[in-house]
Each structure stands twice: as C-alpha cells, then as structure tokens.
Amino acid sequence: MTSSTDRPRRALVTGASSGIGAATVRRLRADGWDVVASARRADRLAALAQETGADAFAADVTSDEQVAALVAHVRATGGLDAVVNNAGGALGLAPVADADLDGWRRMYELNVLGTLRVTQGVLPLLRERGAGDVLVVTSTAALDAYPGGAGYTGVKHAERQLATTLRWELVGEPIRVIEIAPGAVATEEFSLVRFGGDAERAAKVYEGYQPLVADDVADTIAWTLSRPAHVNVDLLVVRPRAQANNTTTARTGV
Numbered sequence: 383m384t385s386s387t388d389r390p391r392r393a394l395v396t397g398a399s400s401g402i403g404a405a406t407v408r409r410l411r412a413d414g415w416d417v418v419a420s421a422r423r424a425d426r427l428a429a430l431a432q433e434t435g436a437d438a439f440a441a442d443v444t445s446d447e448q449v450a451a452l453v454a455h456v457r458a459t460g461g462l463d464a465v466v467n468n469a470g471g472a473l474g475l476a477p478v479a480d481a482d483l484d485g486w487r488r489m490y491e492l493n494v495l496g497t498l499r500v501t502q503g504v505l506p507l508l509r510e511r512g513a514g515d516v517l518v519v520t521s522t523a524a525l526d527a528y529p530g531g532a533g534y535t536g537v538k539h540a541e542r543q544l545a546t547t548l549r550w551e552l553v554g555e556p557i558r559v560i561e562i563a564p565g566a567v568a569t570e571e572f573s574l575v576r577f578g579g580d581a582e583r584a585a586k587v588y589e590g591y592q593p594l595v596a597d598d599v600a601d602t603i604a605w606t607l608s609r610p611a612h613v614n615v616d617l618l619v620v621r622p623r624a625q626a627n628n629t630t631t632a633r634t635g636v
C-alpha cells in the first residue's frame with residue numbers, strides 16, 4: 383500500500399500484542415504498509431516485529447507519558463498515515479446490581495480515554511501528512527445492550543460517540559474516521575481477560591458455532607484503509623453468520 387508520494391503508507395496499531403491487533407499488523411505488513419506495533423508486553427511485540435518486520439514500541443495507552451513517548455517515536459521514525467485504535471477489552475459480565483466499580487473505571491480508562499489519548503497524540507502527525515485515517519475498533523457492544531454487559535457496552539458506546547463526533551469535527555479536512563464494530567471474535571485473550579483468567583468460562587463463549595477469527599476483522603480493517611481517499615467507511619459491522627445480535631447465537635455446531 384503506497385501513498386500518493388509512492389512511499390509505503392505507515393500505520394500505528396495499538397493492542398498489537400494479541401488477537402485483532404496482531405492480525406492487523408500481519409495483514410498490513412503483508413499488504414506493504416510500514417507498521418508501528420504497540421501494546422504493553424514488549425516480549426510479544428518483539429516476536430511479532432521479528433516475524434513481520436513491523437517496528438515495535440511498548441506503551442500503555444492509559445499513561446500520558448507513555449503515549450507521549452509513543453507519539454514522539456512515531457514522529458521521529460517516519461510520521462503516520464493511519465492509526466488503528468484497537469487496544470481495549472471487557473472486564474466482567476456482572477449485572478448492574480453487582481457490577482464492580484473499579485472494573486468499570488478500568489474499562490473506561492482503557493477503551494475510551496486510551497483511544498482519546500492516542501488519537502489526540504497522533505492527529506497532528508496525520509495533519510502534517512496532509513491526509514490520514516483514524517480507525518477505531520469498537521464492537522457490536524457499541525450498538526446495543528445485553529444483560530451483564532452494561533460496563534462494556536457503556537464504554538464501547540462512548541468510543542463510538544468519540545469516533546462519530548470526531549468525524550463531524552474534522553469534516554472538510556482530508557482525514558477519515560472509520561469505525562469497525564465486530565461481533566464475537568475468538569481471540570486468545572479477550573474472554574480470558576474478561577473472566578479474570580477462567581479458561582473454561584472463556585472457552586464457553588465460543589462453543590457450538592464458528593465465531594469470527596482475528597484475521598476476519600483485520601481483513602475488514604485493511605479493506606477500509608485501502609479504499610480510495612474520498613471513500614469513508616463510517617461504520618462496518620461484522621459478525622459471525624451464527625450471531626444475529628448480541629444475545630442471539632445459533633449454537634448448532636456450524
């Protein structure tokens with residue numbers, strides 16, 4: 383993927399040490415992008431960098447200082463054409479009556495403020511390029527509620543409004559704002575993190591049907607980023623065929 387100046391386009395992918403983020407790094411690299419891969423775990427990033435030729439930079443998106451260092455690194459090493467705000471996740475599935483305040487606070491810090499912090503940091507770089515993409519991975523949890531999901535659906539709705547509002551605020555500038563909203567994706571860690579390391583409970587989420595895999599989502603990300611510059615895919619919802627909505631999954635074995 384090249385820019386109008388024939389140099390490879392350059393993307394920053396957050397949450398790149400696992401799941402959708404790692405798959406996105408692999409796919410963008412295969413498509414010819416330069417990629418800066420970021421997450422907290424430097425060892426996993428180093429392995430991904432070794433495999434794909436991406437540049438790795440460890441940063442916690444909930445830290446002002448670490449995101450500032452990440453942005454400085456991106457600036458110093460070649461600037462930016464696209465940011466994939468993917469770092470995020472769910473904590474718990476408790477009903478509102480029993481929900482853990484600290485879990486909700488941490489979800490907000492990671493999904494909403496993390497995306498805000500990274501986006502604010504890189505917007506000047508995208509503007510310096512004269513064009514760019516801000517992509518946000520939300521979820522079908524950004525579109526509707528489900529029992530036990532209020533903490534996660536709440537933060538994903540907020541992330542969606544961040545993207546929607548930013549698109550409005552940037553209209554007239556050559557910067558696209560793209561939202562990808564996946565349904566159930568069987569990634570190594572998403573449900574494991576959600577259920578505090580309970581592998582049996584995590585595995586049940588994906589039992590009896592074919593969920594999406596990380597590369598299915600990476601494919602949609604790469605596709606939206608590679609549309610002609612005048613085409614803005616505002617929102618792309620992608621679910622497994624077996625999932626009609628957040629609460630209806632046909633566990634029929636296919």
Ligand SMILES: NC(=O)c1ccc[n+]([C@@H]2O[C@H](COP(=O)([O-])OP(=O)(O)OC[C@H]3O[C@@H](n4cnc5c(N)ncnc54)[C@H](OP(=O)(O)O)[C@@H]3O)[C@@H](O)[C@H]2O)c1
Nearest residue numbers: 397399400401402421422423442443470471521567569572
């Ligand atoms: N899996 C699903 O069913 C699904 C469905 C819809 C939407 N999504 C969304 O898709 C995104 C990726 O999900 P996934 O399934 O790929 O999850 P995952 O496998 O758990 O990956 C989450 C990534 O976020 C990183 N991360 C977590 N906390 C971070 C922090 N404070 N700072 C920087 N990076 C951090 C993790 O790396 P480190 O731990 O190394 O930092 C990891 O690379 C999330 O936004 C999620 O909400 C997932």
